[in-house]
Amino acid sequence: MKREEFKEKMLINTKIKLSNDDYIILREPTLIEMQNFSDDNRENLKLLAKIFKDCVIEHTFANEDGTKMANTEVQKTLETSGALFIEILNAWINNIPFSRRLQQK
Numbered sequence: 001m002k003r004e005e006f007k008e009k010m011l012i013n014t015k016i017k018l019s020n021d022d023y024i025i026l027r028e029p030t031l032i033e034m035q036n037f038s039d040d041n042r043e044n045l046k047l048l049a050k051i052f053k054d055c056v057i058e059h060t061f062a063n064e065d066g067t068k069m070a071n072t073e074v075q076k077t078l079e080t081s082g083a084l085f086i087e088i089l090n091a092w093i094n095n096i097p098f099s100r101r102l103q104q105k
Helices: 003-010 041-055 071-079 082-095
Strands: 013-017 023-027 056-059
Touching (some): 013 082, 023 041, 041 056, 041 071, 041 082, 071 082
Antiparallel strands (some): 013 023, 023 056
C-alpha cells in the first residue's frame, strides 16, 4: 500500500457540521498525540483540546475580510461557546475507533 493510499483508506477524518454549510474536519491524532490518552474521558477531552488546532485539516471559518481563519483562531472562536466546543470534542473522540478498527476486519 502506498503512503497516499494509506492516508486515504486508513486514517480517519471526522467532519463535524456546525450549521447548514459550516463545518470543521479533524484528523485522527497521531500515536505521539495519543500517548497520554486513558479511560478517563474528562482527561481525554483536555488532551484533545490541547491538540485541536493541530488536527484541524479543513474548516469554513473566515476572518472579517473574507480570508481563511487560522486554526488557532478557529479554536479560540469555538471555545467562546464552552458547550459547543465540548460537543465537538466528544463527537471527535467518539469517532476515533481505537481498538474497534482492526477487530472489524
